[in-house]
Amino acid sequence: MTLSANNRYPVLMATLRRADPAPPESDRTPAPWEANVQATCECLSWRGTLDNLERRQAEDALGETTYADFPVHTRAAVVTAHSLLARGEISEHELETKMNEVRARFRQA
Amino acid sequence: MSPTHDHDHAPIEAANEISEFDVLETAIRELAIEKGLFSPEDHRRFMEWAERIGPHGGSRLIARAWLDPEFKQRLLADGTETSKEIGIDWLDPTGTGTPSDFTYFYVLENTPDVHNVIVCTLCSCYPRPVLGQAPEWYKTPHYRRRVVRWPREVLAEFGLHLPLDVEVRVHDSNQKSRFMVMPMRPEGTEGWTEDQLAAIVTRDTMIGVALPRADWTAARSPAATPR
Structure with a gap:
């Protein structure tokens, strides 16, 4: 695990550095990926990997500290990833590799 | 524009719609499925239900x-x-x-x-x-x-x-x-x-x-x- 001194996963912080500036929370329409994140969270809870309540508590805790730089609507995705990393369900290498693969796939379109 | 798609909306620029959070979401979901944490069918059914209600x-x-x-x-x-x-x-x-x-x-x-x-x-x-x-x-x-x-x-x-x-x-x-x-x-x-x-x-x-x-x-x- 390569957590930095402030407990941030570099692979997730890179997401923020690459992201475009977001409009204010009050002036935006949810993107399709946000509904996908919610369904992923429900499936993870439903199948017993990451309980919804624990995930929401982590969102509140990490969203106001470690990932406070992230827009509110992105925190479910970031904290779900953080929780899966912290529990060892996925590794940073796996996530980084998969993100590179997905990014390349999407850019082909 | 194809003969079967002749209405006059602006072309959709797919590349502009892809954000790093699109990438992160897809990566998490695909890794979870690959590791058997849930199935693609679980996710699809939940999306279908959530969008219908x-x-x-x-x-x-x-x-x-x-x-x-x-x-x-x-x-x-x-x-x-x-x-x-x-x-x-x-x-x-x-x-x-x-x-x-x-x-x-x-x-x-x-x-x-x-x-x-x-x-x-x-x-x-x-x-x-x-x-x-x-x-x-x-x-x-x-x-x-x-x-x-x-x-x-x-x-x-x-x-x-x-x-x-x-x-x-x-x-x-x-x-x-x-x-x-x-x-x-x-x-x-x-x-x-x-x-x-x-x-x-x-x-x-x-x-x-x-x-x-x-x-x-x-x-x-x-x-x-x-x-």
């Missing part, structure tokens, strides 16, 4: 309760079981299993003396099988934190000004318990059918931030209303 089930429950006193008593006594009478099974809302956060459903009756309103101070727990997806404002920290401290003030921000002699009760949802408000049937609806009544029971009236009115339905466009 709306407040229609809740509107139907309230309209029927207004017309049928025995149904109303059953609904107030056991919302989870009585929902099955209109085809909503809280223990199996997707038809594929039992999501861990749906268990007890309580319907809260408004009276001339008591007004109920729901919130989830912890996160955004919401009675989705009967009301659909939560509105964005319901998930915001300022609603969640303030409605439990200053409910009259928050309701006033929605345009709902309650007399001081009406007690306001705020019900905090959680992972296992979901609430829905049963508003009072408004005057001017005597002799209405269940469908007519269901049309005026809008989402916000069942959250408790609005009251149903005989002259307003969720299907009407505010812009069509004369000033």
Whole structure:
């Protein structure tokens, strides 16, 4: 695990550095990926990997500290990833590799 | 432009729609599926269900309760079981299993003396099988934190000004318990059918931030209303 001194996963912080500036929370329409994140969270809870309540508590805790730089609507995705990393369900290498693969796939379109 | 696609909208620029959070979401989902944490079918079914549901089930429950006193008593006594009478099974809302956060459903009756309103101070727990997806404002920290401290003030921000002699009760949802408000049937609806009544029971009236009115339905466009 390569957590930095402030407990941030570099692979997730890179997401923020690459992201475009977001409009204010009050002036935006949810993107399709946000509904996908919610369904992923429900499936993870439903199948017993990451309980919804624990995930929401982590969102509140990490969203106001470690990932406070992230827009509110992105925190479910970031904290779900953080929780899966912290529990060892996925590794940073796996996530980084998969993100590179997905990014390349999407850019082909 | 192809011969079969000749309407005149601007071309959709797919590349501009892809964000790093699109990438992160897809990566998490695909890794979870590859590791067997859930199946693609689990995810697809949940998406399909979540996009289909709306407040229609809740509107139907309230309209029927207004017309049928025995149904109303059953609904107030056991919302989870009585929902099955209109085809909503809280223990199996997707038809594929039992999501861990749906268990007890309580319907809260408004009276001339008591007004109920729901919130989830912890996160955004919401009675989705009967009301659909939560509105964005319901998930915001300022609603969640303030409605439990200053409910009259928050309701006033929605345009709902309650007399001081009406007690306001705020019900905090959680992972296992979901609430829905049963508003009072408004005057001017005597002799209405269940469908007519269901049309005026809008989402916000069942959250408790609005009251149903005989002259307003969720299907009407505010812009069509004369000033």
